[in-house]
Amino acid sequence: MCPAHCGGTAAMIHPRTLRVDFNKTTSVLCVVGSELNVNLNRSAPPNSKFFSVKCTPSVQYTITPPPQETSHLSPIPLKGNSVLLISMSHASQHENDSKLSVRYYGENKDSLGIAVLHLTAVEISLDVDADRDGIVEKNNPNKGSWEWGSNGHGAVLLVNCDSERTYLKKPDSQEDYISKVSDLKDMSLMVLRTRGPARLPDGYKLTMHVSQGDAESIRVFRPGTPSLLNNTLRKLYSVFVKDYPLVLSSEVLSQEVPYLGGTAEMNFYVEGLRFPDKDFDGLISINLSLLEPISAGLPETPIFTDKVVFRVAPWIMTPNTLQPVEVFVCSTSDNYQFLKGMRNLVAKSGYKLKICHEYVNRGDRWMQDELEFGYIDSPHHWFPVVLDSPRDGDLLDFPYEELLGPDFGYVTRVAERKDVTGLDSFGNLEVSPPVTVNGKNFPLGRIIIGVAFPTATKGRNMTKVVQDFLWAQKVQEPIALFSDWLLVGHVDEFMTFVPAPDRKGFRLLLASPDAVYKLFRGLQNDGHGQAKLFEGLIDEEPVTVEEILNDEELQAENNYVQSCIDWNRDVLKRELGLDDDDIIDLPILFKLVAEEEDEYRAVAYYPDMVNMIVLGNNLGIPKPFGPKVNGRCVLEAEMCSLMEGLGLCCTFIDDFASYHKLLGEVHCGSNVRREPFDFKWWNLEF
Known part of the structure; x- marks a missing residue:
């Protein structure tokens, strides 16, 4: 015994x-x-x-x-x-x-x-890359759960939102088959490892299964070989196109999978179909069960189940402090001067420039408002993903038709047209550089959006479906600012970030009417009160420094604007952990215009210098056409003085007629795709 x-x-x-x-x-x-x-x-x-x-x-x-x-x-x-x-x-x-x-x-x-x-x-072992090193290890004891952090565990899944097809294209996640083998790199590898006799005893079988809820968010494929081809044709076939039958989907919640016998491995490819959102936390479970026969005509019963867990990778925005890759602008019938300045700036900075021509943009020049660049990342692969706004101006086809492609993903959120306002344009969507706030790290920064004032009984807001999407990504916890005081209503009209060599690695730039009045009073005291703004501009009435200082109504309007910006300043200091030394006030003046009876909102009085494009150490800034002293624009000189101390080079771009007069500036008319963060989102601590 x-x-x-x-x-x-x-x-x-x-x-x-x-x-x-x-x-x-x-x-x-x-x-x-x-x-x-x-x-x-x-x-x-x-x-x-x-x-x-x-x-x-x-x-x-x-x-x-x-x-x-x-x-x-x-x-x-x-x-x-x-x-x-x-x-x-x-x-x-x-x-x-x-x-x-x-x-x-x-x-x-x-x-x-x-x-x-x-x-x-x-x-029997159903295996994934649970330790997130890019390799599917065998039977990791933590494969059936998810934990954040550098010492955490759990596999990562990408939403397969790029398109291997370039003709009649649509996101791969909308195809129910694998059209090209290259598509497999966008999926997460899952391996079924078995060891045992050549075959299972009669009646026993392996099945892979998923819940109805999870099946809406994933699909699983496995390699297969067309059984009707002879060996020679099969080898030729596999060189060009492989057959990858669908194992699990929203229509197929459970399916038998082969037991190969001996010591064997079978690869499966898991495809994410949707991003985390209000109704989806991003977690997915896939199960493998060994079923035992009881008697003919009766259902089999599970005698063993293995489980793996994935988290769908979030969409991540990129701040101004990350390295640019490509700059996007529109060409229109009237923006030659702007385009010339942008070409020179991008060439000097050493990046790519992509111009969207008028037959595509149909006169819509607001590249920033139509889309936001971001990316998705996993231990085995990453690629850029464009978020298409519900704004849907005449540029609405550009993100899908021109950007979606191999290793370039696309995502959007569709809102009811009645719910879409100017605040849904993505000049109203920014992200901070990495910050630490009260001991809590945000190594991917924090998303910033503009909304109506908290106490307002009416006002415009970013539509709920977009806000829900942004919050659900979790890794860049959003901050809501008050931007509805602006006629256009975008946060990029009063704030931006630039890189800096010291302190937190960046500075927050804020528009400041107070800084304008301080600068102009200094000019007046120095005998330059008759210096003129807008001098030399066609169809623009010059105005002197003294006239601005004597305009009590304009002063009152800017006191209101300054109070709105200061409210946001306090929010940003609190939510980003900033000190006053981390903030630079830029001399920018506003004026109020009547939108409706007894309803006034602000627009920039002269080109809004905070609405800039940041390309490494080169800044493309709206040319302000300010008062000149000794032949030099005082506003440009002040801007250079503030920026050059940070090692930043200022280039002033004339956007007056083609953008400023249409209530936008350089940032509104451009967009930048940037490199991803080095930091891996799954290492965040929660």
């Missing part, structure tokens, strides 16, 4: 109750790493008082409660709660190649019957 611990047992998972009958032989399939529980009293013949156990070397067992010390040849007293715990140490080479028997005895230790188990052991 085997000793009670027969080789010892590892820590067991997946306990399974097993029925056995005396005087019968039962064939059992056992998964290595799982445990079979046999209630000995339940399966014993009537009047049984003792039992003994024998097994082959590959079988381990323990008895609970443990029997008192006795000779290993002596039968063990049978108690009402006696349980035999059986496990297998390694996979079988052949079916029924291991055995265990339980013999029962009466009061006088006479044999009453014997229960025999024929055991077949298989190793």
Whole structure:
């Protein structure tokens, strides 16, 4: 008889109750790493008082409660709660190649019957990259859960939102097949590892399954070979196109998967279909079960289940402090001067310039408002993803038709037209550089949006579907600012970030009417009160510094504007952990215009210098056409003085007629795709 611990047992998972009958032989399939529980009293013949156990070397067992010390040849007293715990140490080479028997005895230790188990052991492991190093390791103990942080675990899944097709294209996530092998790199590898006999015992099978809720967010494919081709054609076929049958989807929640026999691995490819959102936390579970037949005509029952968990990668915005890759602007019939300045700036900075021509933009020049660049990332792959705003101006086709493609993803949120306002344009969507706030790190920065004032009974807001999407990404916790005081209503009209070599690595730039009045009073005191703004501009009436300083109504309007900006300043200081030394006030003047009766909102009085494009250390700033002293624009000189101390070079771009007069500036008319963060989002601590 085997000793009670027969080789010892590892820590067991997946306990399974097993029925056995005396005087019968039962064939059992056992998964290595799982445990079979046999209630000995339940399966014993009537009047049984003792039992003994024998097994082959590959079988381990323990008895609970443990029997008192006795000779290993002596039968063990049978108690009402006696349980035999059986496990297998390694996979079988052949079916029924291991055995265990339980013999029962009466009061006088006479044999009453014997229960025999024929055991077949298989190793089964559904594996993912749970330690997030780009390699699918075997049977990671943490693969069935998710934990944030550098010491965390859990696999990452990308939304397959790019398009391998460049003609009649649509996002790959909307295709129910794999058109090109290159699409596999956008998916997460999942490996089924098995070891055991050449085939499973009759009736047993492996199935992969997912819940209805999770199936709406993923699809699973596996490699397959067209069975109707001969070997030569099959080899040629696999070079150009591979057949990847669909395993799981919203229509197929469960499907049998092959057991290959021997020592084998089968790859599966998991595709994300949607981003985290208000109704989806991003977590997905996929299960693999071994099913046991009971009787013909009856359903099989699961005897072992393995589970893996993925988190769908969030969409991540890129701040001005990250390295630019490509600059996007529109060409229109009237923006030659602006385009010339942008070409020179981008060429000097050493980046790519992509021009959207008028046959595509149809006169819509507001590249910033139509879209926002971001990216998605996993341990094995990343690619840029454009977020298309619900604004849907005449540029509405550009993100989809011109940007979506191989390794360039697309996502949008559709809102009811009645709900869309000017605040849904993405000049109203920015992101800060990385910050630490009260000891909490935001290594990917924080998203910034503009909304109506909290106490307003009416006003414009960014539509709920976009706000819900931004909040659900989780890794760049949004901040809401008050921007509805502006006629256009975008946060980029009064704030931006520029890189800096010291302090937190950046400065927050804020528009400041107070800074204008301070600068202009200095000019007046120095005898330059007659210096003129807008001098030399066609169709623009010049105005002197003195006239501005004497305009009490304009002063009152700018006092109001300054109070709105100061409210936002306090929010930004609190939410980004900033000091006053982290903020630079730029001299920018506003004026109020009547939008409706008794309703006034602000626009920039002269080109709004905070509405700039940031390309590394080069800044493309709206040319302000301010008053000149000794032939130099005072506003440009002040801007250079403030920026050059940070090692930043100012280039002033004439956007007056083609953008400023249409209530936008350089930033509104351009967009920048940037490199991703070095920091990996899954290492965030929550």
